Amino acid sequence: MLLAIVDTEGIVTKETKYGDSSRILTVISRELGKISILAGSVRRGKSGLLTATAMFSHSRFTLFKGGSSSLYKLNEGELLHSFAPLRESLEEMAFASYFCDVTNCIIQEEAPDPPQTDLLLRTLYMLTRPDEDFEKIKAVFEFRSLTIAGLFPNLRQCGGCGRVDGLHYLSPTEGCIYCAKCAASHADTIQITDSMLAAISYIALAEDKKEFSFTMQPTATKYLSEIGERCVEQLLEKSFKTLSYLRRVTSLG
Numbered sequence: 001m002l003l004a005i006v007d008t009e010g011i012v013t014k015e016t017k018y019g020d021s022s023r024i025l026t027v028i029s030r031e032l033g034k035i036s037i038l039a040g041s042v043r044r045g046k047s048g049l050l051t052a053t054a055m056f057s058h059s060r061f062t063l064f065k066g067g068s069s070s071l072y073k074l075n076e077g078e079l080l081h082s083f084a085p086l087r088e089s090l091e092e093m094a095f096a097s098y099f100c101d102v103t104n105c106i107i108q109e110e111a112p113d114p115p116q117t118d119l120l121l122r123t124l125y126m127l128t129r130p131d132e133d134f135e136k137i138k139a140v141f142e143f144r145s146l147t148i149a150g151l152f153p154n155l156r157q158c159g160g161c162g163r164v165d166g167l168h169y170l171s172p173t174e175g176c177i178y179c180a181k182c183a184a185s186h187a188d189t190i191q192i193t194d195s196m197l198a199a200i201s202y203i204a205l206a207e208d209k210k211e212f213s214f215t216m217q218p219t220a221t222k223y224l225s226e227i228g229e230r231c232v233e234q235l236l237e238k239s240f241k242t243l244s245y246l247r248r249v250t251s252l253g
């Protein structure tokens, strides 16, 4: 069997036990998209490899790829950034797991998506910063992800008649906004204020790395985040277990 050696850098977004001591890692790589890596048992004295393959770690990997198999085998791993705080707090872990889950749904096997990969990285960084509003981070991640995926094509005009003012109804199933007249013929719209629409448009259209740079009251970001998760589940046509878990965790707080 022909073995190819592949070097890549990526984020560990899921881990599954495999056999007694092995794991299969799902890694989001900028160059390769979503890949599966078989990580065998880590020998004593190789603790660096253990950190490099921990959940949320951003690492450089040297992999073997054999023949037609889509599974890579881990040879070496070098940690770039550990995101350790995300594994130490229940709440941070719940948010980070949900962001990884959504990214694993959006990015396909071996289909590189650098904008979404970079957004996930920036979002995980934001979560580790002190005194951040997690619901705001979540809302930004959600609306930005849907925009990158092309599911929110136009927030500037009514999806029905094209008018550009009085847009107060958002459709989480169609990914567009409507005026009151057009909303009347769409059952599942959510009413939004001008400032809510301004925030969603800002998130969607801001330059990379600027998407988090706006201020909003926590009550408003909480509502924005609720709209965000409805849009994510409807437009990606999936209900995320990590989101139900996140909601159980945040309701304790």
Ligand SMILES: [Zn+2]
Pocket (backbone or CB within 6 Å): 158, 159, 160, 161, 162, 163, 178, 179, 180, 181, 182, 183
């Ligand atoms: Zn209209």
